[in-house]
Amino acid sequence: MIKESQFDAHNANQKYTVDSGDYFIRYIPAGATFRFVDLEGNQAADTLFYNAHHPAERYSATDTIREQGNVYLTAGSQLRSNENQVMLEIVADTCGRHDTLGGACATESNTVRYDLEKRCMHACRDSWMLAIAEHPEFDLDKRDISHNINFFMNVPVTSAGGLTFEDGISAPGKYVEMKAHMDLIVLISNCPQLNNPCNGYNPTPIEVLVWDTHH
C-alpha cells in the first residue's frame, strides 16, 4: 500500500548514509519515527530489530506474518517480536511491498545458489557479524543473527507457492518509514549481493533519517 509520510526530511534529527556492503547499528527510542530511503533504487536493506533492553526479544517473521495474515510488509504492517509484541509499525511506504521470506545472503548460500568461487564475495551475514563484533556495547552475539526483513526487495510468491528473487519494484528516492513501539536496536546490512537482481546488479547506498521526539 502506497502511503506518503507526514514528516519533512529537512526536520530529521539524525541523518546517515549507509554504503552498500556497510552496516548500520543504532539505538532508536520508543516513539521515534525513522525512514530508510532507497537513494538510487533497487537496493535491498537487510534489517534486524531487537528490544534494546532484552535483545533475546527480536523481530519475528513468523509472528508478524501470522498476525497480519499476509506475507508482504507495507504501510500498516505491525512488526512483531518472537514474544508476539508489536515492536514497530510501518507508517509510510512509497515502495509498496517489502520481503521477509527470502532471508539474507551469506557466503554459504552464495556457494550453494551460484558457484563455489563466490565463497569469498562479501555478504550480509558478514556485515552483521562485523557490526556486532565492532559494537560490543549492544550485547549481541552470533545467536542473535536471525531471520530478517529485506526492505525494498522484491520476492514474489508464485501461484504454486514458490519464491523468486525478481527485479526490484523500488526506484530512486522511494522510502519506507516506521514508528518504534519499544526501545530498539536497529541493525542493517546494506546488501552487497551481485549475483541476483535484488540490488539491480549494482549495490547502492541507502539513507536513514530519524525523527526523535525527545530531542
Ligand SMILES: [Zn+2]
Ligand atoms: Zn545481502
